[in-house]
Every structure is written in structure tokens, then in C-alpha cells.
Amino acid sequence: MIKKIVKEISLGSGIAILGFLVWKGYDILPLIFIFGFFAAVYFLAESKGMVKPVGFQKVSSGKGTTGITFKDIGGQDSAIKELKEALNFIINYEQIKKLGIRPLKGILLTGPPGTGKTLLAKAAANYTDAVFVATSGSEFIEMYAGVGAQRVRKLFKTARENAAKEGKNNAIIFIDEIEVVGGKRGSNSSHMEYDQTLNQLLVEMDGMKTDDSVKTLLIAATNRSDMLDPALMRPGRFDRHVKVDLPSKDGREQILRIHTRNKPMAADVNLCDIAKETFGFSGAHLESLTNEAAIYAFREAEKEITSHHFKEAVDKVMMGEKLDKRPNQAELRRVAVHETGHALISEILKPGSVSTLTISPRGNALGYMRQSPEDDIYLYTQDYLEKEICIALAGALAEEAIFDSRSTGNANDFEQAERLAKEIVNAGMSSMGTVAKASIPQDRMHSVVTEILQEQENKIKEILKPYSETIIEITDILLEKERLSGDEFRKFINSEKQLTA
Secondary structure (H helix, E strand, C coil): CHHHHHHHHHHHHHHHHHHHHHHCCCCCHHHHHHHHHHHHHHHHHHHCCCCCCCCCCCCCCCCCCCCCCHHHCCCCHHHHHHHHHHHHHHHCHHHHHHCCCCCCCEEEEECCCCCCHHHHHHHHHHHCCCEEEEEEHHHCCCCCCCHHHHHHHHHHHHHHHHHHHCCCCEEEEEEECHHHHCECCCCCCCCCHHHHHHHHHHHHHHCCCCCCCCEEEEEEEECCHHHECHHHHCCCCEEEEEECCCCCHHHHHHHHHHHCCCCCECCCCCHHHHHHHCCCCCHHHHHHHHHHHHHHHHHCCCCCECHHHHHHHHHHHHHCCECCCCCCHHHHHHHHHHHHHHHHHHHHHCCCCEEEEECCCECCECCEEEECCCCCCCCCCHHHHHHHHHHHHHHHHHHHHHHCCCCHHHHHHHHHHHHHHHHHHHCCCCCCCCCCHHHCCHHHHHHHHHHHHHHHHHHHHHHHHHHHHHHHHHHHHHHHHCEEEHHHHHHHHHHHCCCCC
């Protein structure tokens, strides 16, 4: 505020002086040119960060509460438990002091994007009744030497000052994208500003003492922990590394319940079933899912969100919005045959696995078949991977069986099948036996992968032989309805004949 007043007084005084000189008859054009030149240099430097106040930070702070508690975070019970233990060292400082325990200086939250790392940091501030100061790693780096280091010093100073002003003993500093400022030194040889900024961060963390009037805890988040400098990762700096992973099925159901608390739900909505169908979804994906379901209900002028809206929302989050483009009838028929092939082989090899079958274009896909895993799977057997390869290749082979040709729509399926085949090789489940991934010759890898894919292709061709008429009949139904649920698909094929592999 004071700086703004000084600027206004200076500007007003300058204008008054120029007016006085004009009144006296002086030529003020040279003065205007000089002042304009220096003003341009000043504003250019300010925009680049050279004359910003020392340690300028884009921060947010709260008066003891961020409005987020651990109850607002679902699917991260293990991370919350580990984080709470570290925070209890701050809350129960006098008790741990008697045992000679040193409070932690830093906590590193690692995990995929959208899993709730920022929410955990905000909840930590609420849990410890601490002032919360947040920033991002990208805020520290400028092309001018020394700016990042100044901002690091200012960040820690701001946290302590805010805590003192609000009469609090604790302050939590949160740095998102810590890999930007904490990357391995020497990796940016042409830009020493990165190293200087990291050095200053290390100095500040070393200066954090247990007997400070304001106890400061640094929480950082990253999804690239492999990029961080070892000096930053060692005990005494980031003492705890908390893994914030993608939620399990039960965790996804918890998150769905949290995000549907303020939404009117129809009786046919089963959050447990939705959780099963969203394997691999992060908390951010699930929040977007519930929001998209509500948007679909709003579009249809419904008062409640139904199961139908959630199914559409799952497809939207996974594949993207429905597209206006429509393939011609010949292309649409080929797409229907392709997706029917995927679904048929999936149902034969893994009964009950088909969730949705559709030929409505979404994102980059003209159609798709979605599976619904019964349980989350983290370890894959050779049998499981081979079945997944069969399902991926089934679309192309169904096209070949009906049209005697394949299409370019199979490219993504082939990439997926190749990736799965390489997993078989790398896990020592191929004819090569146990191998070191880095030492496999490229031509040998190509040969073994081709062998695996060819074996599964032959298997699918044999399975599909008696089902040509079934594929055509399901294709006709799919062309009429555009979408079949897993139950509708199973009802039809079971009424036709018993599926056998």
C-alpha cells in the first residue's frame, strides 16, 4: 500500500514539474525522452522479476484452517495414517522432546497426478492448526541469477511472519512440483540459477530448529521423485516419503461417496459398481466423473442423477465427449464388427467381463468395448496377459473374418498387444526364459514378440470360426441401438448358443 502511494506521489510530482518547466518556456522533449527510456527499462526489468521485492512469492495463507480436513479425503488411508504420525510430532512437541525425538523437517508426497497430494497438505495445516503458505516450484525459477534464492528466503520468512501475526506456533509451507526447483544439480549446466535456488532451499531446511518460536514444516509434492537431488531426499531434510497412490476399489467408493454428498442420487445408482468400473481412476478423475454425471442430469432436466448418467460420465472421462462426426454406413458397419469381435472374445475368455459395447464416436475412438474388472489386479500371470492380447487382437480378426480385410482402426489395438507381449518377455514368461531387459537384442525381442502375437492370432481365428453368424447378428443390433450394456450383450449371446473357447 505504501509503495503504491509513493508511486502515485512520484508520478504526480513529475507531471507538476514538467508542467512548471513548460510554463517557464523550457524545451522538455529531451527530458520526456530520457524519462520514457528509463521507465521502459524499469517496467521491462520488473516484468522479468529483476526488481521485484526480494523473495516475491505467489502464496496463499489461512488463519489456522484451510477448510480441508482428512475426512474430506478418501481412498488414502495409508498415506493419511503416515502423515498424521509425522504431524503428531508437532502437536505433541513437549512429550516427544522428553524422549529426545527430533520433529520432522520435511515430508515428501509422491504419486501420480490427481491423487490428492495438495489436499493432504491443506488437511495437514488444519490438523496442526498451522498457518498454510503454498507455492509451486515454477514460481522460483527466473532467467536472472539470484531471484530464485531470494524467493526461497522470502517464502520461509513469510511463513514465520504470518504465524507470528496470527499468534500461531506452527507454519506449514507447501511446494507443489518440487522437481522444478529440487532437480538433480548439474542437470542444467547452462542455467546455474536452478542450482543456486536448490542450494538456498537446502540451507533454509538446515536452518529449521526444534526450538524456534514458530515451528515450520515443509511439505512438498511431486510425481517425478526420480528427478530430485539426493541431498534433498536424505534424512534431516525430507525425513518422510509418503506414497499417495491411485485408490483401490474401496478407496474409489469412498471418494465417490464424498463427491456425491451434495448431489441428489436416484435409487438405481450403485457406487460400488461404479467403483469397480473405474479401475485406474485418480481422485481427480472421480470428482470429474460425479460432476459430469450431474451435468448430464442437468442437460436432460432431471431432478436426480441416475445410473445412466454415471455410465455416460464414465465414458466421457475415459474417452472424451461424443463427436458430431459420423462414419458412413460401410465404415460404421466395420466399426460394429470390430467392437463385437472384442466383446465376443472377452466374454468367451473371461465370462462376465463386458461392461459396455458402443459405436458412438468419442475422442479418437469411433467405437469401443469397455471391460469391468471384478477386482483390482496388480500382478499379472502369463495366462492373464495372453487373454488380454487375444481381446486386443480380436477386433482386427473379426474384421478379417467378415470382410476378408483389416483396417487402420486396428493400430492402437496392435500397440496394446505389442506392449503386453513385451511384458511377457520382460517378466521371463516367454520362450527366452529369464532375461535382463537391457541386454535383449532388438531383433531378438522383435522375433519373440512376433511369435507370441502370431500364436494368439491363430488361437483367436480358431475360436471365431463358429461365430461368424453371431458376429453379424450382434452387429445388426449394435447398428440399430448404437450401444449395448454388458447384460444386454450376454443375454443375446446366451440365447443364441453356449459360448465355448
